[in-house]
Amino acid sequence: MEHLQFLIILLLSPLVQGVIKKLKALMQGRRGPGIMQPYFDLIRLFKKEMVISETASWIFRAAPYVVFSSVLCAAMIVPVISVNADGWVMGDVIALIYILGLGRFFMALAGLDTGTAFGGEGSSREMTVSIMVEPMMMLSIFAAAIAAGSTNLSRIAETHAIVYSPSHLLALSAFIIAVIAETGRIPVDNPDTHLELTMIHEGMLLEYSGRYLALMEWAHYAKQMLLFTIAIDIFLPFGITKTGAAADAAISAGLYAAKIAVFSVLMATVESSRAKLRFFQLSSLLGGAFVLSMLALLMYIMMGR
């Protein structure tokens, strides 16, 4: 059963996206679309005709499937409600980050494949952001991994070794900045714009339409929820079930929903209260977060907690 947990992320991630959008609308004094809107969007896109650029090669057609399956494969590694009891998994948290990297690699290639300035711009910026975010994400995870004596996410979640220590808080804040950057949210990227000068993620997807766009969007929602889940597993894993008994699982599921809600509120608040940074100012934000994560690691090594 625990191997089917990824379905939670697959099926509920559009809902999380809907909730964040609704929260954002409420905070900004709008009514906003219903929380089920992302599902309707996906269905509409799946049913639409598709237009593909003449310049595009097979990379453009393969990319949606690679992106989608890489996110789901990564989701299979992550414990959502129950930790993986048998201890054998196909990869650890480092593998997970690199599996997501494979998806990003193909998405950036697809951006270049249509031979437009927007696509290339999006790819270039996405890779630039990832250069700054990936190491910082790794470092903030390292502290937890060393404390738990394992890089395996299930072990980290059940050991829950470094909670409420200074290094934990530093690593958590760095990780949250990484999540914001990875999900393409303000202040790093603006998910609601197609203005040439500002778009990163949307730039790469500009040539996509119909079912391919639906797959890309769905993968993006799933990746967002996946990143929330990783943050929960590493930094706030209390209540996650180790036995898989029904009662435990119910409590665990309830707590998980609450934690996801907290992250949704956090995202909506950050997006509503901050302005998007200029692209070349990102390096100071992300560089700062890199230093935070490094401090977290060093502090853990020096102080042992």
Added chain:
Amino acid sequence: MECGYKIEKVLKMNTQLLIYFSVILFIAGAFAPLVPAIRSTKLPYLFPAAGSFMLGVYGLAVCFGLPGGSVARAEVLPFLTYSFSVDGLSGFFILIISVLSFCATVYCAGYYSSGSERMPFALFNIFVLSMYAVVTASNVPTFLIAWETMSLSSYFLVTLRGDDSSAKAGLLYIVMTHIGTAFIMVMFLVLYKSTGSMEFSAMKAASASLPANTVYAVFLLSLAGFGTKAGLIPLHTWLPRAHPAAPSAVSALMSGVMIKTGIYGFVRMNFTITGSSPEWFGIVLIVLGGVSCIFGVLYAYMEQDIKRVLAYSSIENVGIIFLGLGSSMLFRSGGFYALSALAATAAMYHVMNHAFFKGLLFLGAGSVLHSTHTVNMERLGGLVKLMPWTGLFFLVGSISISALPPFNGFVSEWLTFQSLLLGFNSPSIIAKIIAPLGGAALALTGALSAACFVKAFGISFLGKPRSQEASSSVEAHPLMLIGMAILAVLCLAGGLMPGAASDMVAAAVFQMTGTAAMSTGWHSLFIAGTFSSLSPALILLTMLVMAGAALIFVLFVSGRRKIRQSCSWDCGIKSLDHRMQYSAAAFSKPIKLIFKRIYLPSRDVRISYLLKPLFVRSMTYRGSITQVVEKMFYEKITSRIGAFAEKMKALQAGNLNLYLGYILATLIFLLIFWT
């Protein structure tokens, strides 16, 4: 017993015959093109191909337990005994050299079948043979002769093109490589002085009683000497110039295996001969490795020339290997022998993987060069449609080198991550801090190299052709494709079968650390008990299942809805052309600006006006970055040497009488002071 002994003897004789026969094939192959009847056929290629195939089988057998030992020994002069022997470490390197030389030979058979260039058989065969000799030499004179032969033959291959830039690259290469050789000679002299022998086995036997200072000297001298060959920063300056100048198949060999002989020499000296090390050895290696991998990939990202990108990325990968070697030494000094073996496995695994994917990428770049006559990304584009197979293989290489699952580069970098993270176990606080920081450097490197190869593949192979040459390119010769295909398959196999691969490097690791590597199944790895586990095959399977499910879902929901082809979004101007694409320079510009303290970029924009300031006639932009190491270090040294040489010029006036006078003065000097 009797029977077993006999079998062993026969086996030994047969393997020796096999080795001799392969060597003869290589030598005969060097002269084969002199025979007019076979010059224009494919026959001469058969010699090195068959030779490397047989030696490859032999290397594989040694990796999986065939006993090695002395294979050839001949006393030529009192001080010169040729002596070759094979152990697990040599066998592993023999295997890698063989795979690459086999693929490169097959590739060359296609490459030189059209066009005006001719295959440099003699140099190629001597070069490959000398690399075999380096990794099997078992005493100092043999090693040095093999090392020099390798350096000189590769020098001639670098300057083969005969133009100004390759001559300059060759000069820098030969100067740098001899500086390295000088360090290596001094290192051997130090060892000879302490152990009294020129034989590696005797040195090893005496190593336990070596004074600490000798061990330090050997470490530092071998780091400088072999580090020059391996391209470790700051000794790398020759590499990005020399590797691209050689013919592509030779670049593949140089980047794929020749720089690994530097790794081999370093490992042979510091792991198998001197077995002990203080903690700071490992720390020095991790720091140097981290610096090399970050700077190597940073410079690779700024290059627009595919072959130069690949050359810089070799520096990066050598850095990754040294991260592994460093943590192995760190663990050894702390007494954690199992972890030391793990880190050594990571390093050797990456040696092999880098050979495969870098060889593949250089061959791919060679195909592009052969077809379009350029490797400048700004003049390429859209090649994946015109050269689909080359494109696919280059993509495989790009994914592998970017350390993305399920290909081989990912597994060895993952192992390196694990060993660096486990460095937390070492007793001293400095090691505890340095090892995870090495991990941070590796993470940054991974992200940068992914960006670098999105650029290299995306700009060159995707989008619209940026020049006439690119739009009229044709697919490479089938033999070239076969050469690449073998390496591409090996890249995938190395990723999917990490257990089998780590068993393969186990013999080499045993030579290095005296401990066998971890025990695993063929498809998965388990690290340090429950620390972590990995199964790339399962990752691939999961992704395939997920993608298949997505495909079925799409077919089910969307049905057979129409797909329309149209032009890319052009903002309504109706004439999107290739110049409106993102260029290679633009792609990496953000990083150039973010890391401007490191790159120290300069730009030079010249505008000529028809009518100032509104009507521009033409604009030229020239941007460049500064190579910090060269500016801070090499330029100063070379200018000092130049100034010194200028002063010395007075001594060498070109006057014969003056020179005779020098001889006379020397003679008198010696007659007076000799006794």
